[in-house]
Amino acid sequence: MEKKRIAFNAGALPLGIRSLFQGADVYDSSCSELARTLFVDGPKRCYVKIGTKSALESEAIMGSFLHRHRLSPEPFAYETDDDHDYLVTEAIDGEDGTDPAFLEQPAKLAFAFGEHLRMLHTLPLEGCPYPNRTNELLVEHRSSKIYSPATDPVVMHGDYCLPNIILIEFAFRAFIDVGHGGVGDRHYDLTWGLWSLQHNLKSDAFGDHFLNGYGRTYFDDFNLRYFRNLIR
Known part of the structure; x- marks a missing residue:
């Protein structure tokens, strides 16, 4: 930062x-x-x-x-x-995910980026504000495509990108800029995480590291493709 x-x-x-x-x-x-x-x-x-x-x-x-x-x-x-x-x-200690020290180890960064998102998605939904966040965000993106609500909603970040996570030596410190968060579909965060890696690393070679860090049993490939097309 x-x-x-x-x-x-x-x-x-x-x-x-x-x-x-x-x-x-x-x-x-x-x-x-x-x-x-x-x-x-x-x-x-x-x-x-x-x-x-x-x-x-x-x-x-x-x-x-x-x-x-x-x-x-x-x-x-x-x-x-x-x-x-x-x-x-x-103000907390640490640097955001675009710090050069992290970008120099892109595979390690991408894996940790996925792990930390999975941690967020395991939070209990109780007390989480904004219970219909995915639909609200799609309206902001002016998407006219049909979205079917998630059957397994999670607490989502809503703007999951490398500048919005604080790390110390790849260990998690905090999520920031969380104003688009709420209850919604995990595949929305996964889609923007993949976009951020490609954008910030100037390569699409590290998406698999990110998804492996998140855990491939926790998301659906079809739904991920669906979301990547939905918010294009």
């Missing part, structure tokens, strides 16, 4: 969040045009994400659920004003 030190005026932020910037070094670590992400290296090390109004609510809710299972950073605060959402989460 790249971090660029910046001068930042926190005067326009909500008062409770503004105080986090006092005496802190601030780094821009944004990786999306949809939100700005700041790493605040101060007395309380944290990330502050700034998005359009209502854009970060689901991430705060899903992040709280996953944090209770020790799978995501703790959301410290979520605030909104007339124009923006603000989400503050704890």
Whole structure:
């Protein structure tokens, strides 16, 4: 996760969040045009994400659920004003899956990427928000194709890609950017995991490592092909 030190005026932020910037070094670590992400290296090390109004609510809710299972950073605060959402989460040790140290060992990375997704998919569904997430995401993708609901729904990430998992020496630390998560079809996450490996590694040679790490008995080849075609 790249971090660029910046001068930042926190005067326009909500008062409770503004105080986090006092005496802190601030780094821009944004990786999306949809939100700005700041790493605040101060007395309380944290990330502050700034998005359009209502854009970060689901991430705060899903992040709280996953944090209770020790799978995501703790959301410290979520605030909104007339124009923006603000989400503050704890800063945890580790690097995301696109760190060069991981990309230099692509087979090992892909296998671990699959293992960690399987761990997420074993969570109990009880208490998980957003019970119809797959259909909601397909609407966002403007897919006009027919989707049949999963017969074995799981807790899904919803945007499973290498930048959205934090690792230390390939061991799992946390899932981040979980605002598209909820209860849904495992093959949706598997499809985007395969896409991310091809995109970030510039090769389609490591998909089998990913699926082997996940466990081939836990998914259906037909359903995986179906989803890869569905969200194309």
